[in-house]
Amino acid sequence: MQSDIYNPRRHVGIHAEHISNVSSNDFPGHYPDEDNSWNLDLFRKKLQVKVNKLSQRSIQFDLVGVDASIANAFRRILIAEVPTIAIEHVYVWDNTSVIQDEVLAQRIGLVPLNVDPSYFEFKSASQEQATDRNTLVFRLDVTCTRKPKAAAARGAKKAEPEPEEIYNHSLVTSGDLTWEPQGEQNEVFASNPPRPTNENIVLAKLRPGQALSMELHAIKGVGKEHAKWSPVATATYRLLPLVILNPEKPVPPQHAEKFQKCFSPGVIDIDPVTKAVSVNEENLRNETMSREVLRHKELEGCVALRRVRDFFIFHIESEGPYAPENLLPESIKILKQKISTIRSAAEQLQVEIEGEPAVEGDVEMAEA
The missing domain is CATH 2.170.120.12 (DNA-directed RNA polymerase, insert domain)
Incomplete structure (x- = not known):
């Protein structure tokens, strides 16, 4: 797991009745005295694609370091535009x-x-x-x-x-x-x-x-x-879940088992001697974020539930001629073609605008 996965700037808050911090914050002007302008080298450093499971008909991989709009573009292209x-x-x-x-x-x-x-x-x-x-x-x-x-x-x-x-x-x-x-x-x-x-x-x-x-x-x-x-039976993603224990308010030992049952199996470990609870990071991605733990008053304040905004867990099932590992590259090719088309259209529009003769009103505004 990434070392900065617990950076609060990357977190979406999961609460009993609502969610918070859903919007991206890595744009210029959001944080004072910080330059968050686009940087290709920084983007390459943050971008990660890691295959976790691969079978004859399905693949599960992590896509880290991109905005939700990019991840969703890949999902929609997989479903609707890969021929x-x-x-x-x-x-x-x-x-x-x-x-x-x-x-x-x-x-x-x-x-x-x-x-x-x-x-x-x-x-x-x-x-x-x-x-x-x-x-x-x-x-x-x-x-x-x-x-x-x-x-x-x-x-x-x-x-x-x-x-x-x-x-x-x-x-x-x-x-x-x-x-x-x-x-x-x-x-x-x-x-x-x-x-x-x-x-x-x-x-x-x-x-x-x-x-x-x-x-x-x-x-x-x-x-x-x-x-x-459509080449896929399913193409879905979800954000990586996080369970953050509060060191200032540990889970009471008498409620350790109740706390453990509030999460998916294997996510919470209990020390057999001290009854202290800990998060098993290897099984953390299996958590469903049911918010069951937020229903119990005796566990209030012991834990915070989060999701990582730019950490996408993809699951794709192939139903056509493509091997599962080839589906994402195919969607990337199509996205690049779309970007190339938009760029060509924008350049052509710029040429047409710059090549138009100025009208009388434009000349007066320019002189003013």
């Missing part, structure tokens, strides 16, 4: 299941696909022609039939058999989607053919005589158009 590939157009040739075409098309569109979107271009609304550079084609052809020996097996059992025991394709899953290469796609995706990230997603249930036959077109998109293009 993925998802099924957009569904052409139904046959559907004799109990699910309507529109509902089934919606379910299929939400199936996440393990396809690198960098190989594809965005297909604009005015572009009707599908090409191998902007569209992936899948087929779904499933027919439910009875298993040949199902009748004899059912007669030998008293209990009702499971549908999978007596029917073929009683469940239609995402694993039934088959990719049909177009153009040069067979060569591009030879080592990693397009497929759903999870092949066990149930799409429909069929019984003998029912069938599905459809063609599916997947295109590149972003989450702000539809949630099916």
Whole structure:
């Protein structure tokens, strides 16, 4: 944990009925005789990114030293603007299941696909022609039939058999989607053919005589158009919690266990001999800040609850083609593109303003 984590300037106060000091204070003029103007070297020194947990589908990391607006920008970009590939157009040739075409098309569109979107271009609304550079084609052809020996097996059992025991394709899953290469796609995706990230997603249930036959077109998109293009299942952050004991008013030994139960397991340790309480900093990030301790009069003044304003604990779950550790870099790329666009627009506006001829009123004001 950082050595200056207990600097009160970085703290948001957590009280029984309100919170305090929620706004940033690191700007010029907030503290007398201090220069808090922007400094790139100082920002680099304070900025920290540390990965705490990493699995195949999720990542938890700390982002320290940035304003809440920057942290929230990353979160919103992750949810809404990192592109993925998802099924957009569904052409139904046959559907004799109990699910309507529109509902089934919606379910299929939400199936996440393990396809690198960098190989594809965005297909604009005015572009009707599908090409191998902007569209992936899948087929779904499933027919439910009875298993040949199902009748004899059912007669030998008293209990009702499971549908999978007596029917073929009683469940239609995402694993039934088959990719049909177009153009040069067979060569591009030879080592990693397009497929759903999870092949066990149930799409429909069929019984003998029912069938599905459809063609599916997947295109590149972003989450702000539809949630099916969002690359993450969740992208959240929270501020690091702090539990600060008051040395001038220690917790009474007879209330040590009650004090411990007011916090998440492992946050508060109790000395078995003296019954003195202490904060376990390794487990501090697990605290939920329930404020339970603030309800007890006998514990009043023994502790202060805080959160660190510029210490963000991110938790991201990937549901698309991106590895969890690649999601933040992707969001940084998009944020840099946005900043570059704004800078170009501002420079162009400045050129237009400086290049405009002065009007009569402006000349009079300048002379005055």
